[in-house]
Amino acid sequence: MLSRREVLAAGGVALAGGVAGCGGSPPSPDATFDAPTRAWPTAGYDPQATGHAPAGPPEGTVSWSVSRGSLDPPLYGALAPPVVADGAVYATGLATRHYRPDDFTSPLAAIDAESGSVRWVEGFPDGLSGGPAVVGDDPGIVVVGGYDGTLHAVGSDGSSEWAADLGGRLGTPTAYGNRLYVESGNGRLHAVGSDGSRLWTADRPGALELLVGPDEPVETTMPVADDRGVYAAFTPFEREREAVVVLGYDHGGGRRWRTVLDGRYGRSPGGLAVTDDALYATVGGTVYALDADTGKERWRFVTGSEAAGPPTVDGERVYVGAKNLYALSRTDGVERWRVVNEAPPSHDRDPTELPYLARPPVADGRVYLRTGAVDAADGTRLWGGDADEWLQSGNYFAQPYYRRPMASPVITEEAMYLTHAHHGVVKVA
Template sequence: MGYEKGGHEKGHAEYHLDKPKEQAEEKAELPTFQQIFNELPTTGSIISFSVFNNGIVYFSSLDTHVYALDAETGEMLWKFKTGGPVVSTPLIHRDRIYFGSNNGNFYCLELDGKLIWKKNTGNIIVSSPIGIGDKIFIGNGAGYFFCFSSGGDELWKFRTGDGIMAIPSTANGMIFVASYDKSVYALDLEGNLHWKFTPGERSSVALVMSDGKNIFSANKRSWDKEPCAKNFRLYCASYDNHLYCLDIGGNVLWKFNCGTSVPGGIGGDNSTVYVGTISGLIYAIDALSGNEKWSFRTGGMITSGAEIKDGRVYFTSFDQKLYCLSEKGEKLWDFMTGGPIVSRPFLAGNKIYFGSSDTLFYCIDAEERNVDWTFRVGFGLPDSSKSLMQNIVNVFTEYDRRIFRVWVPETAVKESPQINTADYAAKLGLDSTFAYGGLGSYLSKGKKKDTYGRN
């Protein structure tokens, strides 16, 4: 483990999806958090959001590294290697970098990439930390929510019923944590539970907080002093197809039916909440009333929240595109990458930064819509046949309106940066061995495990 220096490159690829012809018929219970995230493959997909600080952009990758690039040129300043794939979005807080890894470690680095400390939490970390004063908070796959001092001491931990995926939110002396056990927890800064909200039959996956004037998205996670919200509202996206708006006591002010499951992040500005769905729709919802303002359909699942700047709405989709819409929901332009996109776009000046499963990190000019530069992260097959066989994967397609938890991959067949999971969804209806395309990294063979429907 450590940090290294290196370079960057330009260019990107394109490929297209074929519509699956078969649908799986069986239905099973939702898998547990551990079943889904037991072992992420060691690939070059970029799932985390990017973070911008003093002309440097930071992001993590499933290739086990965290990267720091010159935001203007794309030159790599350093990279830090962990012991597992990294989904956690780095936090810059008081001139230190914090993030978790699939190996269960929680890391603290200096801004030059040198390790200050690391702590093992006992389970994988796919959530992202927040910082309040001299305290850092992070959740792990076993359902524990930790509070660490800036020096790395564990101050307390609170256990939920299952893994924690979402980035927590904070306001008014409270921290709000969404767990895969279907609930949202309101804790004080000492780890005491104040209330618990269970929205529906399925898990909560995303949180965003409003103070009545601003909606704080995932890009705002560092607080010298915790924000005080006179008109507090907490927005909670859930797999039960709804977006919930809660008050400071956990009471539902309104809920919005999105029609299909909401798999990920929420974005917003002063008056509007933006939420994406598995069906490929993004909704603009009035933050106060919960009424729909408009919706826009993409060609793939939307897993990250929107970023809003100068009356424009930016977001990404599994259809491999970055979108730019007007504040009225009209498409202004889109940009095609070489793979499904989970990463949320980040805007600094007129530049847009985001990563894709094609192993590239992009810097796009928002006005000219040109690629300023790209940076390619590491790429490779899973470390061993053992880890490959233990991997259980969630697969989403927009065509058959089902979620498939389907494979224990058996053998790596070939390396390919242009394989998409959805390309092989057509074979899901068969009991025989079929091909499986990972997120832009490898092709393997596996057998169908089970499926569960999405409503």
């Protein structure tokens, strides 16, 4: 028998104005974000996915690691960026087209941030396809997207809170106040309450708009949100497709604008970040700045790589990793500096397959890169290195790098946490 919360989450929807919702447009969410120093609650830190935190570790060495095989079920599959909240690090193993859910059970693990001891592990036989996000406070609930289209909410003790059947392979959700936004592989954007109630689903853009057939699957990225609304990006799987569609919605699900960006090589969108003046998007190897109110292009920067990872933004610059790490002016996209990637050899991959594709967190005038940091003003190395560090014995991500960014590190004022293809979940402090 379904619980009350499951019945609520799976309740019927009505079509109104191009948006499927429950009883008309819901009110705009209360979205105060307190900018925690001891937590990193979503993949992009804040709802805008700026990756800009108020504090980060001044230096560090490996403090602890939890191997992938030591968990039950093991942390197999593709790795998503971890999140940190309530003194725990949450990590997932994702099902993908390369790691089918019938091959393994997707885990969600809670690891004590201080000691590295495993608090609990929950398995999802139908597969997880999105990384975790924490919504709510003291303690919050952990929300993850399912390969089968189910959005799962798990309490801080590992107990199931609710499950919402949304349909389509779900990506990583964004928490915006008491609301969650998540994209699905069938080309839809969903808004869900923190109690699992379905608020609205934006209709899949038409075939001509999305540049795919009506039943074709699409690649997605994590949506981002601000007080104006929510932003999403979609692209088809097929390599011959060379466009990514970026859409802006209001918080009731009404579309504000649509922009098509050049996505050479058919790459999926690397990521989005939004500020008070612009929406930043990485598509293929190009960084775009769009007007957040209209979607019109302001500038673009071509990295020369086939792919670029999610951008991060502070008050002056946009940071993005590709083959190299670039710092760009927020105003006009002019390159301010770059960290040249010497691409240390790997025992199982060509040196050119170790790019800086992770989202680079920013705090205290530092940009965190792999297991070190560089100066945000000029890119000079502050601590850590590439050629001789322990974690460079293997790639950060098991899939080919051009498919997805490598699992991005996250930071608190005390430590950096990351998921690693060979070393599992790692704390650097």
